[in-house]
Amino acid sequence: MSNNTDKLFQPFSVNSLTLKNKTVMAPMTRAFSPNNVPTKEVAAYYRRRAEGNVGLIITEGTFISHKGSNGYENVPAIHGEAALAGWKHVVDEVHAAGGKIAPQLWHVGSVRKLGTGPDKTIPAYSPSGLFKPGAPNGVAMTQADIDEVIASFAQAALDAKNVGFDAIEVHGAHGYLVDQFFWEGTNQRDDKYGGSLENRTRFGVEIVEAIRAAVGKDFTIIFRFSQWKQQDYSAKLCQTPEELSIFLTLLSDAGVDVFHASTRRFWLPEFEGSDLNLAGWTKKLTNKPTITVGNIGLDADFIGEGNADLSGTSNPTGIDELLERLNKDEFDLVAIGRALLVDADWVNKISVNAIDDIKPFNKKSLMSLS
Secondary structure, three states: OOOOOOHHHOOEEEOOEEEOOOEEEOOOOOOOOHHHOOOHHHHHHHHHHHHOOOOEEEEEEEEOOOOOOOOOOOOOEOOOHHHHHHHHHHHHHHHHOOOOEEEEEEOOHHHOOOOOOOOOOOOOEEOOOEEEOOEEOOEEOOHHHHHHHHHHHHHHHHHHHHHOOOEEEEEEEEOOHHHHHHOOOOOOOOOOOOOOHHHHHHHHHHHHHHHHHHHOOOOEEEEEEEEEEOOEOOOOOOOOHHHHHHHHHHHHHHOOOEEEEEOOOOOOOOOOOOOOOHHHHHHHHHOOOEEEEOOOOEOOOOOOOOOOOOOOOEOEOOOHHHHHHHHOOOOOEEEEOHHHHHOOOHHHHHHOOOHHHOOOEOHHHHHOOO
16 A cells, blocks of 8 residues: 555544544444344444444434334334433443444435335325435425424434434435435425525525534534435536535534535546545535545445446455545545445554455355454
């Protein structure tokens, strides 16, 4: 590895959050929580990543208390006595191993399918009853529904703070509910939440404002957003840096401390005329810390390019370009997904340039996941 890793392993602080290094475990859904309660095995899984020297762990998506928030079986909730007790055990284990941890607060919106638990009779909720343009699913949200969801996000953040989490992340990306409000393709409303970019951003802004009011000024709020959607990988919320500035400034002013700019490939420039990726543009436009993510440490994509069925293998690779960008202050933190999913010791191995010792990502490695 030709680039110096010193900066990657320097401490980082923002608001109430202080990290021992600049590595982040990206949120990854696992569906290993029966009855939507994180188990002792879930706690052990996250503890192993803390023992592996990850600076900040962001948990898999954990669904808030609104009745339509969940979209998958066996994913964890972040409400109710049993689930919160399970999360407290997770937090205690991570802290005992010297780590920091934040839950990702999640509402899936129209991704939900009728028949999904906990209450299988509940339909999907979304801005306009659309899963994607021209594809209806579920019901369009009323103002009362919107108010209830906002309150549920705020309560989840407060509960997270109370059980000892070090920060929270709002899932505003990938075509789930918050992103469905952002995206014109799924937001066809004609009220104050629809139409202009400013109006479509309002729902996310009100969620952040409610969370900030609930947790106080010192607790760290991370906000994950993306241009791409699971419904359309080529979709863009913002076509220009000027549009991105409008979008991000509204969220920044509402109380976001850190932006998690989700891309599928971290090295791709976001706009013509600049090599900056989405996290780089976000930092430039807001002057807020940013997290980059997207195929870090592996040589092939998981979704797309023939690898979606896990028939192939993504092999470990160096991170020279990542380090070059980090050392230029393009972004502040680095989120690792699949590489860290299959190898809890990825950070330590990178620190000593032991790339050949890192496990590959494929179906076999996932089957033996620890």
